[in-house]
Amino acid sequence: MLDVGSGTGALTRVLRAEAAGDVVAVDADPKLLDHVEGPTVVGDAFRLPFPEDTFDLVICQALLINLPEPVDALREFARVSRDGVAVIEPDNGSVTVDSTVGGESALAGQAREHYLAGVDTDVTLGSDAESILADAGLDSIEVTRYDHDRTISPPYDEADVESARRKASGDGLATDRETMLDGGLTADGYDSLRQRWRQMGRDVIEQMAERTYERTETVPFYVAVGQV
Ligand SMILES: C[S@@+](CC[C@H](N)C(=O)[O-])C[C@H]1O[C@@H](n2cnc3c(N)ncnc32)[C@H](O)[C@@H]1O
Incomplete structure (x- = not known):
């Protein structure tokens, strides 16, 4: 593989x-x-360093x-495969967030919309996996959807605390600032979103201190398999 x-x-x-x-990682x-x-x-x-039909x-x-x-x-995957091609890809446009902090779900939705408007690749393509494999000339395509839940609940681990810190500081949102501006969000719009985001982060930390914070993010993943 x-x-x-x-x-x-x-x-x-x-x-x-x-x-x-055997599995080769590239x-x-x-x-x-x-x-x-x-x-x-x-x-x-796009240019895999292997001859045709190398892998199953x-x-x-x-x-x-x-x-x-x-x-x-x-x-290119189909060129180097003698049998199957499989992809596991999310639909990041259909992510949902359920949180005990009021407003976290709506704010996450707003940030996601601005990000989707600015990102220059299709980060939602999981839900189109069947047509993408067909466009690449693959046959007998089968697609299955899995919902991947990432849950934060007490007791919190280090990654949970770090994620809350990045919300309260605004650092996490800042990573996507340029993409959001590319998508049409104004600098003032971004600053307003960041202010509300950081307040939401402080609310998360407060709830964590009380051991009441719970959040589930659900990312739909699509597994698509086709034959060459
Ligand atoms: C989001 S990561 C996924 C990593 C891993 N498959 C996983 O599921 O955790 C995307 C990976 O694709 C690699 N990548 C991006 N463009 C690539 C290209 N044109 N050829 C090969 N790898 C590429 C990146 O370096 C990165 O490691």
Whole structure:
């Protein structure tokens, strides 16, 4: 199997633990591959450094949402696969947030809308997986949707506390500032959103101190498999 855009190997490790056969991890960023046990190969999803029909299955997770031409990458996957191509991709436009902090869900929705308007790849493509695989010439396509829940509830771990800190400081939102402005949000609109975001973060920290904060974010993921 070939895991394309493996990053630090989250999917590679699952495939190696749960599926029979060897798994090669490929990523454009060699630093990320330092975290993955071999075999690893530095390479570009659009020009994979392998001959035709090298693998039984070519798979990716959360890669296509980052690519300008996902169908071209899938055609390249099909070239190096002699059997199947599988993708695991989210629909980030249909994420929902349920929170004990009033307003967190609506604010997260507003931030997401501004981000979606500015981002230059299709971060919602999971829900179009079937047509994208068909456009790449794959056959016998099967798609399954899974809802991935990320829940924060007491007792809170370090990552939960860090996430609350990033809300209260506004640091988390700042990462997406340029993208939101590219999407048409004005600088004043961003500052207003950030102010409300930071207040929401302070409310989160207050509830955490009282052990009453609970939040579930649900990200729909689509698993699509096609035959070459
Ligand atoms: C969101 S991460 C997903 C990582 C991993 N698949 C996972 O599920 O945790 C996207 C990965 O795709 C890689 N990537 C982006 N563009 C790429 C390209 N053109 N060719 C190969 N890898 C690429 C990035 O370096 C990053 O590691």
